[in-house]
Amino acid sequence: MPTISELSDVLDWEAVTVLHAIDEQEGAGLDTLVEATGLDRSQVETRCQQLSTLGLTTETDTDDGVIHELTGSGHGAVGSGLYDEYDMLGDADLDELAEKVAELLDRRDELQAQVQQLGDDATQLKTRAERQFGDRDDVSDEFESLLADVEALEESLSEG
Template sequence: MPTVSELSDVLDWEAVTVLRAIDDHEGAGVHWLTETTGFDRDRVANRCQQLSTLGLVTETETDDETVHELTGSGHAAVGNGLYDEYDFVGEADIDELAEKVAELLNRRDELRAEVDQLADDAADLRTRAERQFGDREDVRAEFESLMDDVETLAEQLDGE
């Protein structure tokens, strides 16, 4: 089932608001949705029709009015997947989390220093090889490949 973020790519905020109101009430008519959302009746009816056309809600006729319910098995079936899912840590210790973040940042800095050293070593080795072998095509190609790999590593560490 799509999340609110995914639905927001397709639906406007009014349609998402109406969908949430239907989910919160586990099915509702236009009258109740108008009161809950604060939108005018025509706007709510239009959004309900849009949601029905997309297959996100079904319409059930009652004696009083048409009730809009989320599709799926039982009430709130869409609602279970409607909101973006995040892994919650529970009773996390903020100091422990801060320490783990600091460790990751330190590891990133260490990797960055190693990549920088690797680039320096490769440049030095390239200079020595050029002195010993001259400007041979095969030597130059190997070092260009090595430098490309080092640059790729550096870019990945920088998040580019």
């Protein structure tokens, strides 16, 4: 049986994706594997042939067509950490990532609202300061700088 290192030299991510689908389905036909992997039929056929040649899977003829199943060597490779070499993502990983993205988007929306409020507050303060201090350049320059910072923040938050 080839070692995990040898297998990772020969197998690409598509082959391991097909192997993973066969493992998850505990045996499956081509149609099921195409659906489970999202790969083209020709890609799945090629990878199934490769996996069979390497002795990781076997093909069994049934009334419903050919079923691909893991062999003892296939189970051994999986048990030895073959998937770890390819950083196989599970639905739980994707769900967790999607949740984090949603949280960040919510936080961005909150920050945008706060920055908008900050801009409004700064504009009101500038108007009051101009009434109190007239046209003092130092006060005016300070507010222009502050408003430019607020505008830059708004811009960076709205990108994306």
